[in-house]
Amino acid sequence: MGKRDELIAQYADDLKNKCGMTPDMDLLTKVTIGCGPAIYNADASTVAGSQPDELETVKNNFLIKKLGLSDSPALMDAINSCIETYGKSERNKYRAVIYYMLTKHFNKESAYS
Secondary structure (H helix, E strand, O other): OOHHHHHHHHHHHHHHHOOOOOOOHHHHHHHHHHOHHHHHOOOOOEOOOOOHHHHHHHHHHHHHHHOOOOOOHHHHHHHHHHHHHHOOOOOOOEHHHHHHHHHHHOOOHHHHO
């Protein structure tokens, strides 16, 4: 099992046990691949849920650029909702897991087809 496969298994475990979701493994794999080399970097692989700059980056680079959504307050509400679901006290909020939840939230699975 390669490093990426181990990370995908970790993300699936987080989705199941921390977020109460049954992951679509095909989509989770595509989202993880879409994150690129960031998943291998300890700092870049996580989302700092308490830092407004970080949340803006998720909104602009992922929701608007990748998923093609229009900027609106609903985007930040969705990000905050995902962070709430993951658990504010959870130290490692993996970027791939947050992106997966946002993709599902907005029904934008087509962005990965």
